[in-house]
Amino acid sequence: MQYKDKARSLAVAALLVIGITVTPPVEADHPLIVTLDGQQLKSRFEVADGEVYAPLLSLAKELGYTVNWNKQSDRIDIVTDSERAGNGRGDDGITKQQVTDWIVEQGKEDNYYVEGLSYELIDLDGDGEAEVVAAIDGGVHLGHYFIFNRDAEENYRLIFESPWKVETLKPGSPVQVGDKLLYETVERTGGTGLDVEIAHLWYMEEGRVIEAWKGITMEMNAMIPDSYSLTVAGYHIQDDVLYFWRTLSLLEDDAETIQGAPATTMNTFVFDGVSFQAK
Incomplete structure (x- = not known):
């Protein structure tokens, strides 16, 4: 329930950011039709207590955005295509900050030199889902090597970590x-x-x-x-x-x-x- 409440609040903010305007009836609890550039959106919108709510994940996907939900850090990242193109983001909308958070939260060590972090998305087992391969270059002969796999709940889990310094990430x-x-x-x-x-x-x-x-x-x-x-x-x-x-x-x-x-x-x-x- 806590997740739904947060997602609903973020959905309202998202509506304002992307420029969708609606004029809901006051104090009405029912589905609402919302259009963007004259096209009706398929996501379910509701009006409650004078505010408009929508499922954040389905709305973001319908608008071409990527939503990354990190339960461990209690954080949701919305990534646009333009942001993915050249600002430290992978092809699947994964950001360097997210990979850093996963390493800090799931890694074996207390401290990591995350400034030396790099990563790539690679389908290692041929299942159509890309794993995240990451490495930290800590200097001469110092480093760490990580592999993250996406689980059934769409969360990336650390499945391998070793203190390897690698010259080539891939x-x-x-x-x-x-x-x-x-x-x-x-x-x-x-x-x-x-x-x-x-x-x-x-x-x-x-x-x-x-x-x-x-x-x-x-x-x-x-x-x-x-x-x-x-x-x-x-x-x-x-x-x-x-x-x-x-x-x-x-x-x-x-x-x-x-x-x-x-x-x-x-x-x-x-x-x-x-x-x-x-x-």
């Missing part, structure tokens, strides 16, 4: 393995004299994110003199088998000159329906 093109669509997200981590890239393969299933495999694809180690090294790696998936190879090169202290011959190793992992297991 996951790589999916690879079909069994009945799963695997995405790749590359994490950048390390510290003083250490730079590491880790490939994470994951998929969505029943509203959850499941990591199928991860492997270091690059490691530059220049922490201790006389022990510098560079490891580069790659992988390929064929017939539900993941082939992973790594090449280790020992380096001089200039971090460029290779000592001796590089050494390459290879491992294979078999997909068991959930994740890749060492063969």
Whole structure:
């Protein structure tokens, strides 16, 4: 009931903002016909206590607006097409402020560097509904990675969070393995004299994110003199088998000159329906 009261109050304000004028009978409780530019609106308008009420969601949709209702923050955002076009809003009318609110309200940490937030809307599981993929760039090797999924009540819920610093927000093109669509997200981590890239393969299933495999694809180690090294790696998936190879090169202290011959190793992992297991 509280939601209806708030929505009704906002609907009255919306009528004034969009320029619809009505002259309702005083103290009449009945449906009202409302037109815009000579066309009758389908939304149900009512007059009560000298004021005009209408369901905010249906009215906004009929007028081409988007309404986002955030129960956690007790907030309703009305987004117009012009606002969506270039003011930090996604294709589905989702704003950066909304994504920020979801992270603050649902995230694991007490504080986030939300100034470094970016996000995209991507249909990750092929159900026609876009998930929200978000990342926070907190500086060198610092960051967070989030995925939000829309539930049956049209609310976005945090289904995945990890302290990954990512260079690219959008996951790589999916690879079909069994009945799963695997995405790749590359994490950048390390510290003083250490730079590491880790490939994470994951998929969505029943509203959850499941990591199928991860492997270091690059490691530059220049922490201790006389022990510098560079490891580069790659992988390929064929017939539900993941082939992973790594090449280790020992380096001089200039971090460029290779000592001796590089050494390459290879491992294979078999997909068991959930994740890749060492063969």
